Amino acid sequence: MTIKNTEKVSKIKKIFYLVSIGIALGILALFLLDHVLYALAALGVFSLWYLYFHVADYQYIEFSDEDDKIVLNYYKVISFGGKAYNSIEFPKNRLRKVHFENSFFGKLSDLTLIIKTQRGIAEYPTVSLAGLNLEDRKRIENVLNSIIQS
Structure with a gap:
């Protein structure tokens, strides 16, 4: 499954x-x-x-859980200066915890991924999901929670 929010962030x-x-x-x-x-x-x-817009931190999101790995590409939609393109990629079996933090009456949502590495547990930087609609956020949450439970 691949989730992108290209249309919504271009409108924003x-x-x-x-x-x-x-x-x-x-x-x-x-x-x-x-x-x-x-x-x-x-x-x-x-x-x-x-x-x-600075607090909401709208970001372009491309989430994929295909080929037995999780890939999350993201960057800020509103930024003055150069864009900082970021990517998170790891095998599904390394995912240990997922934190979804909702604020501002559920309109703003942040995702934190925690994985197992060779040196211990690592926490990726928080990714804002505010640029996604509620349905896509729920789909990502369901996929990640199902990976943890399996």
Whole structure:
């Protein structure tokens, strides 16, 4: 099974940049019209807008459990600077624990994978699943939990 969220993250990215450009142009217009107080308020709105996307940490996700191994490719959708492409790949039989952390009324979800290595137990960095819909999150959770139980 392969799960990708390409369409959803491209929509999220477009919305973020379009609204950000709109707010920036509004702030510029307010400064040019000498409405400094309103411009500063709009700057505060933009800061909250950016903070939300920073906290939500929307990521492109490609999850696959084929060929007796787990592959998880991911990168941040909204990032200023270069993209940091990350990948997690390991045999299914090495998976020991899975932590799903839900927050913000279940809208934001994080995944932490813990595997057995030759040197002991290793914990991968947390991956945000906020860019996936609830159905895909449940499918990933069911697959990983079934691997642990077998």
